[in-house]
Amino acid sequence: MAKMTVARAMVEVLKSEGVEIIFGIPGAAIYPFYDALYSSDIKHVLVRTEQAAVHEASGYARTTGKVGVCVATSGPGATNLITGIATAYMDSVPIVAITGQVNSSLIGKDVFQEVDITGATAPFTKHNYLVKDPKKIVRILKEAFYIASTGRRGPVLIDVPIDVQMQEIEFEIPKEIDIPGYKPKEKGHPLQIKRAVEAIESSKRPVVCSGGGVIASGASQELQILIEKQKIPVISTLMGIGSIPTDHPYYLGMIGSHGQKEANLALRQADLLIVIGARLADRALGDTKITDNMKIIHIDIDPAEIGKNVDTNVPIVGDAKQVLSEINKRISERKDFWAHEIKAQKKVLPDDDKLHPYDVLREISRAYNGDYIITTDVGQHQIWAAHNLYIKEPGTFITSGGLGTMGYGVPAAIGAKFGRPDKEVIAITGDGSFQMLLQELATIKREQVPIKVVLFNNTRLGMVYELQKKRCTGRFIATCLDGNPDFMILAKAYGIESMRLESKEKLKEAIEIMKSHKGPFLLEVVTSPDEPTIP
Amino acid sequence: MKYTLSVLVENHPGVLSRVAGLFSRRGFNIDSLAVGVTEDPTISRMTIVVNGDDYIVEQVTKQLNKLIDVIKIKKLNPKEAVERELALIKVNANSQTRSDIIQITEIFRANIVDVSKETLTIEISGDEDKIEALIELLKQYGIREVVRTGLIAIERGNKVISKSKSEEDE
Ligand SMILES: Cc1ncc(C[n+]2csc(CCOP(=O)(O)OP(=O)(O)O)c2C)c(N)n1
Numbered sequence: 001m002a003k004m005t006v007a008r009a010m011v012e013v014l015k016s017e018g019v020e021i022i023f024g025i026p027g028a029a030i031y032p033f034y035d036a037l038y039s040s041d042i043k044h045v046l047v048r049t050e051q052a053a054v055h056e057a058s059g060y061a062r063t064t065g066k067v068g069v070c071v072a073t074s075g076p077g078a079t080n081l082i083t084g085i086a087t088a089y090m091d092s093v094p095i096v097a098i099t100g101q102v103n104s105s106l107i108g109k110d111v112f113q114e115v116d117i118t119g120a121t122a123p124f125t126k127h128n129y130l131v132k133d134p135k136k137i138v139r140i141l142k143e144a145f146y147i148a149s150t151g152r153r154g155p156v157l158i159d160v161p162i163d164v165q166m167q168e169i170e171f172e173i174p175k176e177i178d179i180p181g182y183k184p185k186e187k188g189h190p191l192q193i194k195r196a197v198e199a200i201e202s203s204k205r206p207v208v209c210s211g212g213g214v215i216a217s218g219a220s221q222e223l224q225i226l227i228e229k230q231k232i233p234v235i236s237t238l239m240g241i242g243s244i245p246t247d248h249p250y251y252l253g254m255i256g257s258h259g260q261k262e263a264n265l266a267l268r269q270a271d272l273l274i275v276i277g278a279r280l281a282d283r284a285l286g287d288t289k290i291t292d293n294m295k296i297i298h299i300d301i302d303p304a305e306i307g308k309n310v311d312t313n314v315p316i317v318g319d320a321k322q323v324l325s326e327i328n329k330r331i332s333e334r335k336d337f338w339a340h341e342i343k344a345q346k347k348v349l350p351d352d353d354k355l356h357p358y359d360v361l362r363e364i365s366r367a368y369n370g371d372y373i374i375t376t377d378v379g380q381h382q383i384w385a386a387h388n389l390y391i392k393e394p395g396t397f398i399t400s401g402g403l404g405t406m407g408y409g410v411p412a413a414i415g416a417k418f419g420r421p422d423k424e425v426i427a428i429t430g431d432g433s434f435q436m437l438l439q440e441l442a443t444i445k446r447e448q449v450p451i452k453v454v455l456f457n458n459t460r461l462g463m464v465y466e467l468q469k470k471r472c473t474g475r476f477i478a479t480c481l482d483g484n485p486d487f488m489i490l491a492k493a494y495g496i497e498s499m500r501l502e503s504k505e506k507l508k509e510a511i512e513i514m515k516s517h518k519g520p521f522l523l524e525v526v527t528s529p530d531e532p533t534i535p
Numbered sequence: 536m537k538y539t540l541s542v543l544v545e546n547h548p549g550v551l552s553r554v555a556g557l558f559s560r561r562g563f564n565i566d567s568l569a570v571g572v573t574e575d576p577t578i579s580r581m582t583i584v585v586n587g588d589d590y591i592v593e594q595v596t597k598q599l600n601k602l603i604d605v606i607k608i609k610k611l612n613p614k615e616a617v618e619r620e621l622a623l624i625k626v627n628a629n630s631q632t633r634s635d636i637i638q639i640t641e642i643f644r645a646n647i648v649d650v651s652k653e654t655l656t657i658e659i660s661g662d663e664d665k666i667e668a669l670i671e672l673l674k675q676y677g678i679r680e681v682v683r684t685g686l687i688a689i690e691r692g693n694k695v696i697s698k699s700k701s702e703e704d705e
Contacts, residue, residue: 122553127603132548147603180698181545181606302598307590307700 007032007165008132013141023053027073032098032165048439052411054084058093059415066095074100075113088155088404089124094148095155104161126154131377134167145311146177151184152302166224189317193316196297197330203272206232212239213277222324233339235263237284239401242391257286258383276321280309290473318458355504357384365390369476374423377409380533385428407436413451441494444520491522498522538592542581544605550604567685582687618688621660627677628655
């Protein structure tokens with residue numbers, strides 16, 4: 001046992017958890033921790049607003065499978081984390097967020113930069129802690145990593161008062177983590193697995209709906225074995241894109257209100273729906289009604305998701321990879337693929353001389369052949385990306401699915417690039433979303449993060465503008481983004497290479513220029529405000 | 536329908552607000568919630584009476600189970616549990632009504648715990664029906680104040696709800 005300050009001990013635990021990188025902004029209430037960080041090998045990325053720190057940690061976590069770590073000071077630093085934490089919570093991303101807190105003797109007195117961040121984040125953290133006893137810091141941090149990264153993953157926040165950070169403790173890492181109230185169940189119940197096998201084998205028109213849980217659990221291979229043995233068409237949620245390659249012959253696309261026609265059609269015709277690692281929330285179902293003559297198998301690591309949104313015939317609580325490999329051991333082979341007709345309906349997109357967003361996305365797919373990590377922001381461009389990009393591998397399509405947080409795309413790309421420096425990382429964004437966190441261009445510049453940003457500039461909050469066009473019969477309010485900067489000059493101000501693409505003839509060349517450029521690059525695509533989300 | 540849930544939780548500050556917050560956030564209705572420490576000082580027990588259908592109770596149970604501080608939840612079958620609530624009732628009393636009130640109190644095996652010139656304070660414990668019945672009878676004299684603890688409950692016989700989180704809860 002060694003004596004050290006709590007701040008030092010925190011850094012030691014981070015090291016023991018294999019943390020290599022932290023995203024954050026310092027402040028008075030967290031300075032002892034930062035001081036301890038100074039003499040460690042852990043890289044710290046200085047962001048320009050705390051929300052970006054969480055999104056960057058999220059992009060890092062989603063591309064590495066590791067826990068993303070972010071840090072902020074008390075009060076406004078902590079509250080700036082909130083949107084990022086809620087975003088991570090909705091998409092089950094493992095994050096440990098560390099915040100400084102005012103002196104423990106002053107808590108509750110509304111002193112300078114005091115905010116009850118554990119109270120504020122309780123609804124959208126998997127768990128959180130206010131550390132009052134210095135002796136507990138090591139165990140709490142260990143628990144935080146354990147909770148964040150196991151079961152249904154998610155963000156955990158630890159709030160550490162400044163006086164606690166400075167106290168001396170005996171440092172010792174506990175060998176075991178035992179949390180009486182937290183025993184995630186990984187193994188599916190054998191009887192339920194047997195029932196699932198029977199249901200699949202006796203079904204006529206089975207469909208798999210694959211969600212983010214398949215990617216999180218690394219179950220893509222098991223999923224492919226199942227659907228190939230049983231010839232089952234696969235549809236995915238927004239979060240599930242990439243769980244099988246989008247060019248797989250059995251893949252029909254994304255479902256939901258912003259989904260693809262083929263996928264929704266298959267969902268309506270199915271007599272058995274096998275939901276894996278998905279919640280089937282409102283946006284995923286769209287206006288599809290689950291009828292009584294459709295049986296449902298629901299596999300999820302979180303028991304609370306099963307039966308929440310749809311009634312289930314065969315509930316299986318467990319890790320998707322484990323459950324699917326058990327099912328695969330028992331399942332027979334089927335001869336025919338029932339959804340040929342649906343698959344054949346593939347929509348033809350208009351091919352005129354105008355530059356459409358899908359042209360750009362398809363050209364990117366072609367030029368890179370899927371060898372990239374895509375992050376997106378939120379809006380029309382997100383749906384364009386979801387429908388048109390070739391996604392080859394699980395975990396290479398990263399988007400804010402559950403919360404739909406504008407501003408996510410660029411910081412997530414930064415985090416992804418730190419996680420996977422070997423991969424090309426491309427952020428697909430819109431002019432509205434981009435401007436929510438565009439100060440991260442400074443982080444890109446400072447850290448020399450060679451990501452590519454493809455900015456669809458329609459001078460609108462496009463998705464809402466489209467809604468107003470349809471639902472408010474053209475009563476447009478607050479959706480026109482006049483006042484946008486000249487993005488070329490903006491990029492130049494940050495010292496980032498950029499290019500504006502306005503015509504179809506220049507498309508190939510532009511993508512080539514972007515691809516061959518070594519450093520960070522911004523490609524602005526001038527887009528008509530009247531491009532529909534779904535052509 | 537009313538359901539009684541017996542919930543073991545870590546005895547930490549903040550647990551109560553997490554549980555209460557979960558109920559309001561998810562739109563579940565709590566009829567009553569009583570908390571106290573158990574035989575193990577690191578663990579508290581909450582007895583929660585929930586109003587809702589089977590779907591609601593299942594959701595409540597699953598969502599509560601997700602809280603890291605919640606160790607175990609059991610839905611109690613009223614037939615196999617002893618359910619009690621404590622109430623303190625301050626009622627108007629004068630020389631004419633005093634002896635009637637005392638008589639009613641005795642019939643209910645309740646206690647007079649405080650007396651003043653104008654009031655009597657009665658302590659009663661029992662199930663909800665018994666307490667309601669007493670309050671109903673005392674109304675004619677004018678009730679000044681009622682304080683109730685909310686229900687607590689324990690299983691009959693030698694069954695106990697202990698720390699290990701079992702799978703049947705799911
Ligand atoms: C933080 C946040 N604020 C508001 C919204 C509501 N919203 C959803 S899409 C959208 C428009 C997005 O505009 P842009 O990024 O330019 O993308 P486009 O739809 O034009 O492709 C808005 C305002 C949101 N999702 N997130």
